[in-house]
Amino acid sequence: MAKPSLNNIGSALFGAEKHSAAAMDRQKLSRHQELAARFFHTPQLSVKETLLPAFSSMGRGLANRLNTHYIKIYLFSILKFDMTYMVVIEMLIGIYDILNNPLMGIVYDRTRTRWGKARPYVVLFPLLYFATIAAMFCTRLIFNNDNPLDQGKIMYVFVILFLRETFSTIYGIPLDGILSLQTPNPQDRMKVGLWQTWFDKWGGDFVAGMVLPMLDLTRRGILKIQPASIFAVLGFITAGIGGGSTMAMAMNVRERVVLPPQPTDVTKSIFYLLKNKYALRNFVATFFSSWWGTGGYSWDVVTQTEIFGGTLQAFWTYMPRQVMQLVALGWVEKFKRFFGGSYRKTILLTRSWDFVSFVIGGVLGSRKFALSRWWLVGLIFAVFDGVNVANDAPSTVLEQEIGREINDYTEYMTGDRPDGTINLLTGYIGKLTAPLNTMMTLAVLRWSGYDKTKGEGLTNRWRQEAVMQNYTMYSRVFLLYMCGSFLPHLVNMIPLVFYDLEGKKKEEMYIALNERRALMAKADNSEIGALAEMLAKETE
Numbered sequence: 001m002a003k004p005s006l007n008n009i010g011s012a013l014f015g016a017e018k019h020s021a022a023a024m025d026r027q028k029l030s031r032h033q034e035l036a037a038r039f040f041h042t043p044q045l046s047v048k049e050t051l052l053p054a055f056s057s058m059g060r061g062l063a064n065r066l067n068t069h070y071i072k073i074y075l076f077s078i079l080k081f082d083m084t085y086m087v088v089i090e091m092l093i094g095i096y097d098i099l100n101n102p103l104m105g106i107v108y109d110r111t112r113t114r115w116g117k118a119r120p121y122v123v124l125f126p127l128l129y130f131a132t133i134a135a136m137f138c139t140r141l142i143f144n145n146d147n148p149l150d151q152g153k154i155m156y157v158f159v160i161l162f163l164r165e166t167f168s169t170i171y172g173i174p175l176d177g178i179l180s181l182q183t184p185n186p187q188d189r190m191k192v193g194l195w196q197t198w199f200d201k202w203g204g205d206f207v208a209g210m211v212l213p214m215l216d217l218t219r220r221g222i223l224k225i226q227p228a229s230i231f232a233v234l235g236f237i238t239a240g241i242g243g244g245s246t247m248a249m250a251m252n253v254r255e256r257v258v259l260p261p262q263p264t265d266v267t268k269s270i271f272y273l274l275k276n277k278y279a280l281r282n283f284v285a286t287f288f289s290s291w292w293g294t295g296g297y298s299w300d301v302v303t304q305t306e307i308f309g310g311t312l313q314a315f316w317t318y319m320p321r322q323v324m325q326l327v328a329l330g331w332v333e334k335f336k337r338f339f340g341g342s343y344r345k346t347i348l349l350t351r352s353w354d355f356v357s358f359v360i361g362g363v364l365g366s367r368k369f370a371l372s373r374w375w376l377v378g379l380i381f382a383v384f385d386g387v388n389v390a391n392d393a394p395s396t397v398l399e400q401e402i403g404r405e406i407n408d409y410t411e412y413m414t415g416d417r418p419d420g421t422i423n424l425l426t427g428y429i430g431k432l433t434a435p436l437n438t439m440m441t442l443a444v445l446r447w448s449g450y451d452k453t454k455g456e457g458l459t460n461r462w463r464q465e466a467v468m469q470n471y472t473m474y475s476r477v478f479l480l481y482m483c484g485s486f487l488p489h490l491v492n493m494i495p496l497v498f499y500d501l502e503g504k505k506k507e508e509m510y511i512a513l514n515e516r517r518a519l520m521a522k523a524d525n526s527e528i529g530a531l532a533e534m535l536a537k538e539t540e
Helices: 006-014 026-041 047-078 083-109 125-136 151-182 186-219 227-252 266-275 277-289 299-307 311-338 343-365 374-389 392-414 419-432 434-448 464-469 471-483 487-492 503-521 526-538
Strands: none
Touching (some): 026 503, 047 125, 047 151, 047 186, 083 151, 125 227, 186 227, 186 392, 266 277, 266 392, 299 311, 299 464, 311 392, 343 374, 343 392, 343 471, 374 471, 419 434, 434 471
8 A cells, every 4th residue: 555645645734625615526516607707706795784784883892891991900800809819700700701612613603594603692692791791890789898808899890791701702703703794896896895894993081082081080079979880881882782782784785605504523633734835834933923022001091091191191092093093984095095905015015114113112212201291102002093094994994814725725726715713713722822821910910010009090190290200111112101011912923924815816716605606506405505595686
């Protein structure tokens, strides 16, 4: 018996599957070439299907800001939760994630219903997820005490965070993939992505624009509202917007991408990462960048409340950001045309642009001549933050579309879309590098010299003299705010240098993909056949 050669082994590991669009007989696929070309070139989404995902992104943006930027402020400064218990709860939920996430990814990839693959999970579970957001920020109203050892309060927080993580996983994985299933047309996807980007940022800025100034006013004694009530109201607003808009989106969008009736075996789909060279490069880059941590603090909150002198004084420093976010919405097509339609070149330029503006702004603002004058460091931040945000829409929209193209390439090479399974492999990188991330976080926090007992400026009146007395500490805090989160972006830019799924190569891939989808639709399954006929009429 002949021994398998290295070429045969390499082809088996990295080559296209026999039933995939990349390997199927071109003559067989070409029967539907005209329909496939229409899928690629003709937009198909209605106005409603374009805007409803954007409103859903606004709700998700609100929730993400609350869960990442303000949850620790609420727990430690308002709820007076014991930090030791919080570490234990996060550890237990992290262990639960290791079991929960893969299970959901596998279930999602194997789902085939008359509603589609993603939509069934995006109807009910967002309501449950956003209900936990409201419940979390009502904790102080239920347990109105400063006792960090209150066992009822500890158990309540643990249960709510456990349920939040469960429902987030159940609906989050399908929600991330639903746009790729809505339409095979790249222009449709980028249009939706553009509106999602703007609504997501607007939702997050709404949180920043409401929470911190109101807390600042209560801290100064101007506003007679308890901070706990502010967070409770914001939790209910987030739940209403997020839950309602996401359910409305699920009820009113369609999945137009035809999938194989029978999904690939789970064990085999795990190795489909090897079939996608673009995803594999990103996997390696993410592994080498996921250990980075910026100290576990919201340095934007510290900067606003302690360096700028309070969120009310800092309000004007964020105005250039708001203006340029709107302006950047009209620059996506201009950036694409400038680089001849190359998403890769556009993103490499915008990320380099970000790096320069971050570094220059961070270095200038952290100098003593700037920190000694709150208005000057605020002006430096405003200018360079505005310059940085000016490319947000083009870079975000095109980067997201490259991510969808990479997932489509998996289907092109394998004949299936195991997005949930493959994306969870990438998600596990964070679990593997968690010890390094913890060490890095502690090292950065120690390097900054910031006293975490200050409560991130919520309980201490700001004084300019305090900044100058602690110049080294605040200089490092400002640098962390401006530059701290950018290092992973530099590492993740490396795979883009080798990204060549552009121009004719990309168009041929999508036409082959859509030809194969049309071929599957003409099979014996009457439901899929009816869907193909509907798609054909929509493109006429």
